[in-house]
Amino acid sequence: MIILRVSALSKHFGGISAVNNVSFEVGKGEILGLIGPNGSGKTTLFNLISGLYRPDSGRIIFMGEDITKKQPHEICRKGIARTFQLVRAFPNMTVLENVVVGSIFGGGIKDLDVALNESRRICEFVGLAGKEDTPVRNLTAVDKKLTELARALAMKPKLLLIDELMAGLNPVETEQAMALLKRIREQGITIFWIEHMIKAVVGISDRIMVMNHGMKIAEGRPDEVVNDVRVIEVYLGGRW
């Protein structure tokens, strides 16, 4: 079953074509990795899906519904949650409050006590137990990322867009993050993620999509993609 269908999506900034005629599908329950060099349009693609940018042309269909012109908060409530490449969180709120925001406004829980309980459970799930009452501005970079992720999970998403989870993580933390992603998938959440750490993407993605200069250049099983001539060319240059 297809959960997200993107067709012929394009976005230009001035003369630069950030995303150029990209089409793809995300199947329900899968982990789809998105790789590509810096500036290849990966984050722009996420910004288009989450509603931060309006596409110039093309359509985004989520669960059979056209969300191309919807606003970010509407898209959230339909079931797409995202995290940001440059970690975002509400700095003056505590970890728990951050998660509660997601739970109330994204997850649609009206009762504050229910939202608080739910949020505590999610904090524990991502490994933030004991840090619930710490203001986010005092957290380490890794814990900030986890807070952002916990807030996204509290929104009860059907599709989770993760923009570079592993950047800046040490090997142990990387392993933990990979395990966490697998556990998220086990909960029935579809994951579409951008990642530079090839080992991690290849390790847990069902499929991988590669972008360069705003265009999709390859898509397929991880072992196919990493052996694709075009992909190797992009990463290592021509005539390697």
Place this chain on the structure above:
Amino acid sequence: MAVNLFKKIKWNIIIAIIIMFLILPILPWRYLIHVLTLIFIFASASTYWSFMGRFGLVSLGHGAFFGLGAYTSSLLFNIYGLSPWIGMFIGGVFATSIAVIVGYPCFRYGVRGAYFSLVTLALSAAMMYTFSAMRGITGGLLGLTIRYEPGLLQFQFPEKYYYCYIAISFWLLSIYIWRRIEGGTFIYALKAMSDDEIFAEHSGIDLCKVKLQITMLSSFFTAICGTIYAQAISYINPEIAGITWSLEIAFIAILGGLYSMVGPLIGSAVYISFSEFVRVLLGSTLVGISHLMLGLLLIVFTIFLPGGIWGSIRTILFRRM
């Protein structure tokens, strides 16, 4: 420990207010009662202003709402004899409508920060000129005297302290409303919005709606403050809708402490006493010197005591914030 102390202080305030209620009628100085009334009216207006101000919606146009409330109820009373008790709600609805008309485009198309403040500043200037220009019914710059017809129904009392009761009750109402907001889920949307707008939107918060809701709440009650003021003073002029008035409402909140419940009250007490003192001391010589001094104070406060008077005391006493 600190929290207990904090609660105790709040009880002290409540007891102080009850004593004030009992003591007012026997106070011999009517001038003092007049000043107290002013203090609580401005404290209420500033509290309602801070509903927006503390979340980064710095309005410099609350005078417009205040003036709209005052003029609506007063004109309805003077011309049609409609009781200000009803007129104040009509004024509130008027002010809320204006707030929506001005606020919605701002919120929908992302007019933020200083630009939003400028739009609101323009609103209060426009409102002041409107009241001056409608000379036929508002009396223009000469102002408007509210017909004197004492009676509970007319919101007019033979003794000043009744107005003081109303002003105090209205301030207490503002605190109660604030407590209600603080205890609910709406506060999370407000806090999230003031921390990071884009992230808030991506957490499912309809920014435009949240901003409109808090603006409507704030403008409605500020307009009612205007009616109370008009009734208590029984004279209004277009200046109460103007820029100076708007800045005063904002300044009082900043002076006392934006992020605490009693901050605006303390700011109002300091501000009103100070300007009354200067006015009595200097009389008609050096008109405007109090505003000059307050302007300087504002600069000093924003640089050295961003938490305001009460905010700073609280930080020293409880080491929190």
